[in-house]
Amino acid sequence: MTNEMLGRMTPQRRQIIEHVARNEMSTNAVVQSLFFAGRHPSTTTRCTADLVAQQWLNSYTLLHPQSYLRLGRRGARAFGRSSHATEPLGPQALPKQMAVLRYVTSASGTVVRLLPTELQARYDWMPPVFQATPHCLRRSTDGDVLELIRVDFGGTADYQVRACRKFVAARLQIPGYRQLLRERSLQMVMVTTTKERAKRIQASLDRSSWPAELSFRLAVFTDLLSLFPKPR
Numbered sequence: 001m002t003n004e005m006l007g008r009m010t011p012q013r014r015q016i017i018e019h020v021a022r023n024e025m026s027t028n029a030v031v032q033s034l035f036f037a038g039r040h041p042s043t044t045t046r047c048t049a050d051l052v053a054q055q056w057l058n059s060y061t062l063l064h065p066q067s068y069l070r071l072g073r074r075g076a077r078a079f080g081r082s083s084h085a086t087e088p089l090g091p092q093a094l095p096k097q098m099a100v101l102r103y104v105t106s107a108s109g110t111v112v113r114l115l116p117t118e119l120q121a122r123y124d125w126m127p128p129v130f131q132a133t134p135h136c137l138r139r140s141t142d143g144d145v146l147e148l149i150r151v152d153f154g155g156t157a158d159y160q161v162r163a164c165r166k167f168v169a170a171r172l173q174i175p176g177y178r179q180l181l182r183e184r185s186l187q188m189v190m191v192t193t194t195k196e197r198a199k200r201i202q203a204s205l206d207r208s209s210w211p212a213e214l215s216f217r218l219a220v221f222t223d224l225l226s227l228f229p230k231p232r
Contacts, residue, residue, distance in 0.1 A: 006056075006078045013047070017056050017071070021079040022113050023104060025089065026069045027062065030105055051075075060088040063226060068098070080117070092153070095227040099151045099191040100134045102221045111138050111147065125176035138187070145187050146180055147217070152192035153228065157200035161208055164188065168214070180184045181213045189217045193225045 006014060007061040016035055020026045032044040048069060051057040055072040062068040068089075076085045089097055104113050114135045119126060123146075134149040150167060152160055168188065171177045192198050198218045205216055 006074075013051065013056075013134050016047070017051065017075050017078070020057060020069050021071055021075060021081065021085070023101045024070070024085070025094075025138060027066065027101075028069075028202065031069070033139060034105065058086055058088075062094075062098075068094075071182070079115075088132055095153070095224065096134075096151045098227055099221065099224055100136075102224060103149065103189065103219050106219070106221070107138070110140065111136050117181050123176060125174065127174065130171060130174070143185060145185050147187045147189045150188065150190045152190060152197065152201065157197070157204040160190070161204040164190065164205075165208065168210075172186075172211070181211060184213050185212075187215045187217060189219060191219045191221065191224075193220065193222060193228055195220055229232055 006017070009017075012035055016031055019031070019034065028041070028044050028048055032039075032041055036044045036047075037116055039165070047198060048057060048059070052059050052069075052072065054074065055216065056075045056078075057072045058070045059067045060070065069226060070088070071081060071085045072078065073083075074082075076083065079085075085155040088094075104111050108111060114116060114137055119131050119135055136147040138147050148167070148171070150160075150164055172181065177186065190201060198220050202218060210216075
């Protein structure tokens, strides 16, 4: 019945629910920019409030008075997700998921976060433990690139890079990741909060040794500062 009701929704409302499912969360501001550009913000809040009331979405406090959206009971059922997908995000998960959301939505449609089912279908060799890491697909005329997302939670730049080295090394134990690397279809993305922080991380990356085929992208979103610990 839930999927039948989803099928009877307007395409726009279905797309909003899928957007939240795909990105683990969203906000009214992001929904506004993607689905109601040029419309009054009240159009967005009425729509999402209605989806919350019907249990397709849930709403939780981000930074008062702002809120963020998660799947509701019906939305989780429609996308085959557990009840965990409907719960509020923890103090570390919230800034992490917000950072990935900002990265994806800043890419003007060239980057999409992959659903767990899409990861399984495209990369059936990927161990389940690695599927929990945010994976995005960057589309270009040169071919698709799988992006592995790391979020900077503070500590020194060298600490972040050491953690990234362990992260990469663990994945390159898997033949599928090594094949993507050989095809230059694998990229690391690190999301941080200031240009100064990004410069320090880039300098540390440059001092380290990496596989020649592996490229890095640093993404900076200063509006995330209020959600993150102060970098040391």
